Amino acid sequence: MRRAAYVLGLPVVLLAAWFVLSAGSENFYAPPLRQILESFGETWTLDRLGADVVPSLLRLLAGYALAAVLGVAAGVVIGLNRRVRATVEPVLEFFRAIPPPVLVPVIMLFAGIGDGMKVIVIVFGCVWPVLLNTVEGVRAVDGVQLDTARAYGIGGPARLTRVILPAASPQIAAGLRQALSIAIILMVISEMFAASNGLGFTIVQFQRSFAIPEMWSGIILLGLLGFVLSLLFRLVEGRALRWYHGLREAQRRS
Amino acid sequence: MLEVTSLKKVYRSGEREVEALRDLTFTVDNGDLVCLVGPSGCGKTTLLRCIAGLLEPTAGTVRLDGHPVSGPPPGLAMVFQEYGRSLFPWMSVRDNVELPLKQKKLPRERRTALVEETLDAVGLAGTEKAYPWQLSGGMQQRVAIARAVAYEPSTLLMDEPFAAVDAQTRADLEDLVRALWQRLRVTVLFITHDIDEAVYLGRRVVMLSSSPTVVQDEITIDLPAERDQLHTRADPRFTELRTHVYEQIQAAKRGRPSTEAAV
Amino acid sequence: MWRSCSHDPGLSVKQRTGLLGLAGPAGLLVLVEALPRLGLVNDAYLPPASRIAAALGDELGTAQFWQAVGDTLLGWAIGLTIAVTAGVVVGIVIGAVPVLREATASTIEFLRPIPSVALIPLAVLLYGTDLGSTLLLVVYAAFWQVLVQVLYGVADVDPIADETARSFRFGPWARVRHVLWPTALPYVFTGVRLAASVALVLAVTAELVIGAPGLGRSIAVAQSSGAVPLMYALIAVTGLLGVAINLAARVFERRSLAWHQSVRGEVPA
Numbered sequence: 001m002r003r004a005a006y007v008l009g010l011p012v013v014l015l016a017a018w019f020v021l022s023a024g025s026e027n028f029y030a031p032p033l034r035q036i037l038e039s040f041g042e043t044w045t046l047d048r049l050g051a052d053v054v055p056s057l058l059r060l061l062a063g064y065a066l067a068a069v070l071g072v073a074a075g076v077v078i079g080l081n082r083r084v085r086a087t088v089e090p091v092l093e094f095f096r097a098i099p100p101p102v103l104v105p106v107i108m109l110f111a112g113i114g115d116g117m118k119v120i121v122i123v124f125g126c127v128w129p130v131l132l133n134t135v136e137g138v139r140a141v142d143g144v145q146l147d148t149a150r151a152y153g154i155g156g157p158a159r160l161t162r163v164i165l166p167a168a169s170p171q172i173a174a175g176l177r178q179a180l181s182i183a184i185i186l187m188v189i190s191e192m193f194a195a196s197n198g199l200g201f202t203i204v205q206f207q208r209s210f211a212i213p214e215m216w217s218g219i220i221l222l223g224l225l226g227f228v229l230s231l232l233f234r235l236v237e238g239r240a241l242r243w244y245h246g247l248r249e250a251q252r253r254s
Numbered sequence: 255m256l257e258v259t260s261l262k263k264v265y266r267s268g269e270r271e272v273e274a275l276r277d278l279t280f281t282v283d284n285g286d287l288v289c290l291v292g293p294s295g296c297g298k299t300t301l302l303r304c305i306a307g308l309l310e311p312t313a314g315t316v317r318l319d320g321h322p323v324s325g326p327p328p329g330l331a332m333v334f335q336e337y338g339r340s341l342f343p344w345m346s347v348r349d350n351v352e353l354p355l356k357q358k359k360l361p362r363e364r365r366t367a368l369v370e371e372t373l374d375a376v377g378l379a380g381t382e383k384a385y386p387w388q389l390s391g392g393m394q395q396r397v398a399i400a401r402a403v404a405y406e407p408s409t410l411l412m413d414e415p416f417a418a419v420d421a422q423t424r425a426d427l428e429d430l431v432r433a434l435w436q437r438l439r440v441t442v443l444f445i446t447h448d449i450d451e452a453v454y455l456g457r458r459v460v461m462l463s464s465s466p467t468v469v470q471d472e473i474t475i476d477l478p479a480e481r482d483q484l485h486t487r488a489d490p491r492f493t494e495l496r497t498h499v500y501e502q503i504q505a506a507k508r509g510r511p512s513t514e515a516a517v
Numbered sequence: 518m519w520r521s522c523s524h525d526p527g528l529s530v531k532q533r534t535g536l537l538g539l540a541g542p543a544g545l546l547v548l549v550e551a552l553p554r555l556g557l558v559n560d561a562y563l564p565p566a567s568r569i570a571a572a573l574g575d576e577l578g579t580a581q582f583w584q585a586v587g588d589t590l591l592g593w594a595i596g597l598t599i600a601v602t603a604g605v606v607v608g609i610v611i612g613a614v615p616v617l618r619e620a621t622a623s624t625i626e627f628l629r630p631i632p633s634v635a636l637i638p639l640a641v642l643l644y645g646t647d648l649g650s651t652l653l654l655v656v657y658a659a660f661w662q663v664l665v666q667v668l669y670g671v672a673d674v675d676p677i678a679d680e681t682a683r684s685f686r687f688g689p690w691a692r693v694r695h696v697l698w699p700t701a702l703p704y705v706f707t708g709v710r711l712a713a714s715v716a717l718v719l720a721v722t723a724e725l726v727i728g729a730p731g732l733g734r735s736i737a738v739a740q741s742s743g744a745v746p747l748m749y750a751l752i753a754v755t756g757l758l759g760v761a762i763n764l765a766a767r768v769f770e771r772r773s774l775a776w777h778q779s780v781r782g783e784v785p786a
Binding site: 014029083086088093096097099106109181184185192193200204215218226227230 | 534538539540542545562619620621622623624627628629631632633638639642643714718719722725726733736740745748749752755757758760762763
């Protein structure tokens with residue numbers, strides 16, 4: 001009961017304040033919340049969700065999944081080889097430092113403005129944090145764990161799948177979490193640049209046609225999407241890394 | 255039989271060279287339980303890693319049952335000092351014990367039987383599904399011992415396995431090692447810096463000098479085979495042997511110049 | 518095996534790593550030169566490295582370029598300063614008062630993952646293509662990085678230290694000053710470092726998408742006018758700026774915390 005009050009208290013107060021304070025708003029850019037909520041229901045109908053949100057999400061998932069697979073695979077190869085790592089690390093740091101949205105114009109040159117372009121943009125932006133975190137995680141596998149694997153004849157694929165990848169998985173998860181927020185940003189931006197559907201496209205359309213309550217409802221939808229995706233990520237991560245959180249907890253207590 | 259002959263290990267980093275092991279020769283007969291003791295920092299762990307095939311010696315050889323060791327030999331299992339890091343925290347107790355057996359391609363029934371048997375033997379029946387970090391330090395080291403025993407090695411290497419557990423747990427684990435050794439007839443090489451532990455456990459004790467390491471002395475522990483914490487440690491012979499080992503270790507610490515002159 | 522490891526006496530491990538590190542970027546340049554020259558990639562899409570370098574050389578001589586760099590850095594610096602100040606103040610206040618910490622947790626968890634680009638349409642309406650648009654996005658994105666790290670830092674305060682301070686009847690202000698702040702400081706620096714990178718990304722993004730003055734807009738102009746080598750050159754400049762900001766933030770962090778007993782590991786945010 002007390003917990004529920006803490007979790008819900010402030011959001012309710014804030015929403016109520018927004019609702020009340022904006023109720024009589026004459027400001028064109030900040031319409032009353034009531035109006036925004038009404039337009040939310042009118043704007044984001046099932047048809048609209050299917051036409052605009054689903055394509056966005058599919059691009060997001062395709063790009064994110066590809067980036068995750070590529071990043072982990074390349075990260076393992078680079079992380080296990082000291083020379084390769086020393087050679088490519090400065091280049092990787094450079095690629096990571098490039099603000100991902102500037103890749104949109106470059107990739108438009110190669111891939112046009114279709115779905116392929118958007119997926120490639122997301123892959124290109126997301127792969128670096130996954131890759132660099134995997135390299136770091138693989139490099140930092142405990143020497144005693146590696147010795148144990150060797151002493152007990154755990155080699156070949158088992159060494160990779162049962163020892164190295166699990167040991168690096170907390171770090172890999174940190175990279176995947178960073179990549180998720182980059183993926184959402186790139187999804188929106190690539191659609192703002194050139195698209196005929198999608199969330200980013202629709203919101204910009206509202207803004208250009210000065211459909212302000214609709215634009216606000218789009219911003220709220222994007223916010224909800226970001227929140228839900230990060231919640232899903234945390235749920236999956238909490239399951240997959242249950243051992244890691246338990247271990248941390250056990251270490252903290254001792 | 256484990257034969258260590260003229261073993262030498264020099265670490266290099268850039269221009270600097272550190273001689274960890276100078277010239278070590280000793281043997282461990284099949285079915286024997288030998289304890290290696292030495293002052294701290296005498297290169298015990300380096301020696302063990304060379305024997306386990308995890309480290310390439312600079313010179314000299316290690317032979318296990320006549321075959322030279324040039325990588326982790328199949329008939330050898332190792333218990334590490336750092337149980338918390340040597341057990342994989344992402345696997346249950348069962349999976350930790352079973353994984354090496356899978357790598358040996360043992361059939362499933364055999365694996366299941368071995369896991370159950372060994373966990374039972376170390377007093378951990380019923381913890382199969384727990385994660386290692388849910389157990390106390392002493393219990394984690396028991397899991398590591400179960401994993402080593404389930405591997406069915408002819409030789410068991412133990413690297414200061416009880417250095418990080420409390421005194422009472424330690425006594426229990428010492429008795430566990432004696433009991434397993436007597437039951438399974440494996441060869442055990444047990445490294446420790448604790449003189450009492452070496453004398454209590456071993457059938458022979460090999461004393462090492464401080465680094466660069468050579469063999470300082472060896473003695474046979476002529477205590478009765480049935481030992482227990484109370485009576486064995488109160489035995490006057492135990493005290494004599496302990497004093498002898500203690501003196502040799504002290505001499506090893508002081509006598510560094512003389513051993514160098516002898517080589 | 519080990520005997521063959523003896524290496525050239527003149528080269529330490531560090532120097533060799535450094536040489537390999539130079540080989541990487543050199544290899545990248547050779548690759549970018551070779552791919553279009555060999556016809557493997559259409560040189561209208563990816564011009565050879567030498568042409569990109571030439572475009573960069575020309576650009577370095579123009580006042581326009583330096584104006585754009587200056588605009589980007591200005592937006593970055595102002596936005597970062599506002600975000601860091603706000604993040605630290607809000608973080609310490611929330612962190613120091615347990616009731617506030619509990620009451621705001623859910624709101625922060627909700628607001629943080631909202632993608633900053635969702636604010637782009639709003640920024641356009643409010644500020645058009647002014648610096649204000651850039652600042653709105655930069656401040657919003659960088660603020661959370663700082664706030665979350667500060668909250669981690671405050672949560673890391675040793676309860677024993679806090680109880681010690683209380684048992685000596687330290688007032689609330691003295692506790693913040695002598696217990697909370699020193700514990701949180703390494704996390705503040707981590708937050709500033711993360712925020713510095715994020716702020717650059719958002720500054721360039723805002724310029725690119727909205728058209729606020731700066732490197733991002735130059736990239737968009739180069740793209741729409743078909744000046745492909747120049748576009749690549751400008752993108753490389755943003756990457757180098759990012760690397761420079763990263764390095765500078767790391768050095769700053771290490772220098773400032775040299776006195777601290779432990780330069781702490783990063784908390785994955």
